Amino acid sequence: MTAPARQFLDQARLMAGDLPRRQRIQEAVGKHRTARANSQSGFQDWPAARQAAAETKWEAINHLDRYLEEFVRRLEARGVKVHWAGTGAQAQDIIVGIAREKKARRLIKSKSMTSEEIHLNDALERAGFEVVESDLGEFIVQLRHEPPYHIVMPAMHLTRGDIGELFARKLGTRPTDVPEELVKIARRVMRGEYLAADIGITGANFAIAETGMISITENEGNARLTAALPKVMISLLGIEKILPRLEDLALFLPMLATAGTGQPLSCYNTMYGGPRQPGEPDGPEEFHVVLLDNGRTELLADAEQREALQCIRCGACLYACPVFRSIGGHTYATTYSGPIGSVITPHMRGLQDWKHLSAASSLCGACAETCPVKIDLHHHLLRNRRNGAKEKPDVLEQLAYRLFAFLVNRPGWYRWSKKIARAVQPAHGVVKGTPLDPAQAWTRTRELPPVARQTFKEWWRRRR
Amino acid sequence: MTITLFIPCFVDLMFPNVGVSMVQVLERLGHRVICPEEIACCGQPAFNSGYWEEARTVAVNVLRRLKDAEAIVIASGSCGAMLKKFYPELFAGTDHASAAQALAGKCHEFSDFLVSRLGVTDLGARFPARVTFHDGCHGLRELGIKKPPRILLSHVRDLQLTEMAEAETCCGFGGTFATKFPMISTVMGEVKCASAEATGADYIVSNDSSCLMHLDGLLRRQGKKLKTIHLAEILAQK
Numbered sequence: 197m198t199a200p201a202r203q204f205l206d207q208a209r210l211m212a213g214d215l216p217r218r219q220r221i222q223e224a225v226g227k228h229r230t231a232r233a234n235s236q237s238g239f240q241d242w243p244a245a246r247q248a249a250a251e252t253k254w255e256a257i258n259h260l261d262r263y264l265e266e267f268v269r270r271l272e273a274r275g276v277k278v279h280w281a282g283t284g285a286q287a288q289d290i291i292v293g294i295a296r297e298k299k300a301r302r303l304i305k306s307k308s309m310t311s312e313e314i315h316l317n318d319a320l321e322r323a324g325f326e327v328v329e330s331d332l333g334e335f336i337v338q339l340r341h342e343p344p345y346h347i348v349m350p351a352m353h354l355t356r357g358d359i360g361e362l363f364a365r366k367l368g369t370r371p372t373d374v375p376e377e378l379v380k381i382a383r384r385v386m387r388g389e390y391l392a393a394d395i396g397i398t399g400a401n402f403a404i405a406e407t408g409m410i411s412i413t414e415n416e417g418n419a420r421l422t423a424a425l426p427k428v429m430i431s432l433l434g435i436e437k438i439l440p441r442l443e444d445l446a447l448f449l450p451m452l453a454t455a456g457t458g459q460p461l462s463c464y465n466t467m468y469g470g471p472r473q474p475g476e477p478d479g480p481e482e483f484h485v486v487l488l489d490n491g492r493t494e495l496l497a498d499a500e501q502r503e504a505l506q507c508i509r510c511g512a513c514l515y516a517c518p519v520f521r522s523i524g525g526h527t528y529a530t531t532y533s534g535p536i537g538s539v540i541t542p543h544m545r546g547l548q549d550w551k552h553l554s555a556a557s558s559l560c561g562a563c564a565e566t567c568p569v570k571i572d573l574h575h576h577l578l579r580n581r582r583n584g585a586k587e588k589p590d591v592l593e594q595l596a597y598r599l600f601a602f603l604v605n606r607p608g609w610y611r612w613s614k615k616i617a618r619a620v621q622p623a624h625g626v627v628k629g630t631p632l633d634p635a636q637a638w639t640r641t642r643e644l645p646p647v648a649r650q651t652f653k654e655w656w657r658r659r660r
Numbered sequence: 661m662t663i664t665l666f667i668p669c670f671v672d673l674m675f676p677n678v679g680v681s682m683v684q685v686l687e688r689l690g691h692r693v694i695c696p697e698e699i700a701c702c703g704q705p706a707f708n709s710g711y712w713e714e715a716r717t718v719a720v721n722v723l724r725r726l727k728d729a730e731a732i733v734i735a736s737g738s739c740g741a742m743l744k745k746f747y748p749e750l751f752a753g754t755d756h757a758s759a760a761q762a763l764a765g766k767c768h769e770f771s772d773f774l775v776s777r778l779g780v781t782d783l784g785a786r787f788p789a790r791v792t793f794h795d796g797c798h799g800l801r802e803l804g805i806k807k808p809p810r811i812l813l814s815h816v817r818d819l820q821l822t823e824m825a826e827a828e829t830c831c832g833f834g835g836t837f838a839t840k841f842p843m844i845s846t847v848m849g850e851v852k853c854a855s856a857e858a859t860g861a862d863y864i865v866s867n868d869s870s871c872l873m874h875l876d877g878l879l880r881r882q883g884k885k886l887k888t889i890h891l892a893e894i895l896a897q898k
Contacts, residue, residue, distance in 0.1 A: 205841075212843040222851075518830045522847045556841050558834025558848065559708065561801035578708065585710030597706040597714035604669070604700035605721045614673060637839035641846040642877030645674040652667050652676035656683075656695050 200529060201552035207527040208556070217353065221524060224352050225515050231458025232512075238460050239450075249451055250570035253506035256405075256438045257496065263405035263438045264487070270408020271485055274470030279486045284314035287488050291316060291397070291430055292323045294484055298428050300325060300394035306412070306419035307331035308399025309347055309509055310432050310488060313531040313544075316397070327397075328389045330418035332382050339366045345525035347532060348456045348511035353524060386418065396426040396480065398468075400433035401508070402448060406441045409469040410485070413449055413462040420466055429480035431468065434488050436505040448508065455568040456510035491544035501576050504539050506569040513563035513573055519556060528553060535563035539576040542584070551584035611653070618647040662692045664729035666767070668739040668869070669701040675869045678735050681896035682770060685783055686733070696725045704742040708835050712750060719747055723759045731777070732767045735892060737799020737868045738835075740769040745802050769799055771867050771891055775808035781815050787894045788818035792861040794852065794875070796868030797830050809867050809891050816894060826855035833874035849878045857886055867891045 197205075211217065239245050256263055268278045281287035295303060303325055305311060317338070320327045329338040333350035337343065339362055344350030351359070356373040364371040369381050398419055402411040410431050412419045423429050439448060445465075453459040472479035496502050514520045514534030525533040530541045530550070538553035554577040563573040585594070603610050627633045629640055638644055650658075663686055667679045679695075686693050703718030722743070726732055734740040744767045751760040774780045793813065799805045813821050832838070832848025839845075853875060856864045864886060866872050872888040879886050 208841065209843045212847045218847065518832065518848050518851070519844055521851075522844050555709075556837070556844065558797070558830045558832055558837045558845070560797035560830030560834070562797075562828075562830065565801055578710075581708070581710035582712050583710075586712075589711070593709060594711060594714070597709065597711045600701075601703070601706065601714045601717040604703075604718055607698045607700070610700050617673070635839075637842045638877070641842060641881060642849075642874065643880040644877065645873055647673055648676045650676060652672040652679035653695075653697055655676055655680060656697070 198549050198552070200549050203529060204527060204552055204556065207529070208523045211523045211527050217524065218522065220355065221352065221521050224349065225521055228458050228515050232454060233458075235454040235458050235460050239454070245447060245451060246568055246570050249447055249568055250503075250506060252439065252444055252447070253508070253569050254503060256440055257436055257502060257505045259440075260435060260438060260496065263440055264435060267403055267405040267408055267438060268485075268487075270405075271470065274408065274473065276408075276470050276483045276485055279484060281486055281488045281490070284488070284490050287314050287432060287486050287490070288316060288319035290484075290486055291432065292319055292325075294428070294430060295320065295323070295325050295395055298394060298482075300428070302326045302328070302389070302393045303395045303397055304328050304330050304389050304393035304422050304426065305334075305397040306399065306414065306422040307334050307350075308397070308432060309344070309531060310399050310434050311397065312343060313434075313490065314432075314488065316432070328386070328393070330386055330389070330416075330422050331414070332379065332416060332418075335382055335386070336362065339363075343526070343531070345533075346511055346514055347509050347534075347536075353526075386421075390421045390425045393422075393426045395428040395430060396422040396424075397430045397432065398423055400431055400437050401452060402439045402445065403433055403437040404439055404442050404445070404467075407467075407469065409442070409467045411439075411445055411449070411465065411467055413452060413465050415457070415459075415463045417464050420464055423466070423468060424479060427480055428482045428484070429468070429471070430484045430486060432486045432488060434490070435492055436507070451568050452508055452510050455508075455512040455566070495540065495543045498543070500579060501539070501543070503571055504536070504543075504573075504576060506571055507536050507540070508569060509536075510568060512566045512568060516562040516566040518560065518562065519558070535573040535577070536571070539571075539573055539580065542580050547580065547584050548588055551580055554578075554580035554584070614647070614651055618649075621647050662694060662730050664726060664732045665693055665695040666699065666702070666726075666732050666734040666739065666743065667695060668734070668736045670873060671735050671869050672700070674873065675890065678869055678890040678892050681890070681892040682733070682735055684896045685774075685892060688783070689778065689780060699725050702739045702742040704739060704746075705836055707742065707746060707750060716750060716754075716756075719750060719760075720756060723747070723751075723756055723763055726763055726766075727759065729766060731773070732763070733770055733773045734767060735770050735867075735890070736870060737769050737796040737803055737805060738870050740767060741798035741802035743767045769803055769805055769867060771808040771812055772803065772805045774895075775811050781811050783812070783815070783895045785815075785895045785897050786817035786819075787897045789862045790820045790822060790860060791863045791865045791889075791894075792822050792824045792856050792859045793827060794824075794831060794856070794864050794866040794868075794871055795828050796866055796871045799867055800828060805867070809865075812891065812895060813865065816897075819894070822859040822861055824855040824859050824861075826852055829855070831871045831875055833871050835870070838874055845874070846878065849874055853878055853882075853884070853886065857884070862887065864888045865891055865894060 471483040542550040703715040707715035747760040832845040876888040
């Protein structure tokens with residue numbers, strides 16, 4: 197077993213046993229479910245909206261070459277400096293390079309999972325820069341030196357009390373668990389940071405090819421301030437963020453809000469197309485866009501699973517996933533957790549090291565059912581399992597299945613094996629639930645049904 | 661009509677009464693029921709674990725034995741989904757592709773077969789109990805079966821169906837998942853059982869014995885009063 201798989205199993209066991217935490221997650225999921233249902237009912241025809249969204253994204257990723265060129269051409273026409281990064285390390289170097297060139301000291305960053313993916317904060321801090329997260333949830337997990345717990349809700353695992361205590365410890369404020377007070381504390385810290393920051397870093401929700409614009413959707417107004425106040429703006433985005441046309445946002449903005457947070461629309465929706473233009477009173481003087489591949493073109497080359505690039509990072513599959521609800525986000529030890537993380541992480545970070553995530557699913561399909569862009573998530577888990585076993589089979593498991601296939605295809609042998617199972621069953625009682633029990637993975641928490649005194653096939657034979 | 665029963669391996673071995681009940685129900689409706697003894701399993705455990713070559717070895721036998729069947733009825737949404745949805749993918753691009761497609765068209769999950777194919781909703785059954793229904797994920801999401809079992813239950817005398825909040829949430833069985841990740845499987849099952857218990861039901865009913873095997877195992881270990889029963893067993897009651 198690989199180290200990530202071992203760590204996953206240990207952590208999952210720990211988290212599954214943490215009932216208060218599970219209940220907290222369950223409560224958050226319940227609230228999301230209600231809000232989402234409400235918001236979804238605002239769509240005249242949700243299934244048709246999903247279909248349209250899936251087709252639009254499918255078209256976008258299948259013609260990425262064309263759309264990316266168009267996107268970049270239009271950005272450059274407005275004076276944006278565009279950088280292409282093949283790997284996370286290259287993207288780090290580009291951004292650290294800009295910060296050095298600008299002689300920056302402090303940077304402020306709005307919410308960006310792509311920056312988490314490339315561990316941007318670590319790279320900047322290593323290079324001697326200070327980075328502050330401006331999204332409240334991200335700010336909280338940054339203070340805790342933790343990665344985000346959920347793609348959309350980075351601090352969903354914490355209570356108000358936890359956050360108040362954290363602020364008291366890290367910021368020296370009076371302990372409180374009143375949400376308004378907590379927000380005020382964060383705002384006071386953040387306002388200073390916006391003004392002090394030399395560079396603002398953002399992610400992107402969508403990249404509009406037709407107009408060469410980045411669309412950012414948010415609820416706190418922090419991304420706007422991050423983009424507008426510092427003299428230099430850097431946006432980091434994966435190449436799959438492309439949408440062909442501006443009008444596509446009419447579907448995707450409400451869809452992302454509905455699936456992600458259960459809102460009809462997020463509070464702030466902003467388009468960024470370039471640095472301050474002549475005659476404009478505000479905005480950054482310099483605007484850099486960093487386009488990241490980091491394994492995406494490899495996924496694109498996989499005809500069977502390329503549709504995973506349709507993902508708009510709404511986090512809906514995490515809420516829907518009973519496994520996520522049982523073990524929480526950090527257990528995955530990946531940037532993207534839940535079903536979408538289990539599907540794409542093996543492509544981004546290596547199949548053999550991350551295939552255990554695809555195995556850790558009951559394949560219930562709640563993820564695919566909820567996905568707004570109709571990614572066939574749970575079936576991709578099956579395909580990852582197949583690819584993993586084909587590339588590097590588990591010798592014992594393979595042998596077991598070969599034996600099993602041999603046996604079930606030979607009625608005579610199989611009949612006898614059932615008789616043997618019935619005969620040895622009483623002996624199972626002696627070892628049941630102990631480490632000697634061959635079925636202990638089952639019997640530690642569950643009773644095993646007995647082999648019937650007369651199997652169906654025996655009944656059937658006798659009857660005839 | 662001649663109906664070929666597909667009896668899943670675990671039903672044969674541990675829940676024979678589910679198969680017996682299906683035979684009774686279908687024969688009462690005047691159909692001829694046959695059950696090829698040479699089929700033991702659909703191959704899903706190997707398929708779900710990624711060992712598609714081994715799964716194909718098992719599935720080829722199924723394809724061959726069921727080639728001439730008129731209608732195939734399956735007591736489990738999970739095995740049903742394997743035959744109906746996953747065989748075509750398993751055999752895509754092989755010599756058996758068209759046979760797999762043909763088979764898929766003839767396979768029916770038991771409750772769906774009764775309601776959608778035969779148009780039967782009332783089997784004259786009587787079962788005096790309060791029950792709640794668990795949607796097995798494969799039946800629900802792979803085969804799209806939501807209403808047929810409920811329609812059938814609504815015609816059972818003296819039976820009271822109360823829906824649980826988590827009816828569509830996975831019970832946590834998931835085949836080999838249950839033993840590869842027993843701690844996750846167990847807590848998922850506990851969420852399910854708590855939701856079922858909250859309805860005050862005497863039984864969790866499902867059209868899938870695999871889910872029920874897991875739930876029943878948990879309930880018995882915890883000494884709960886709540887029991888499990890397959891839909892076919894209720895429909896066969898007089």
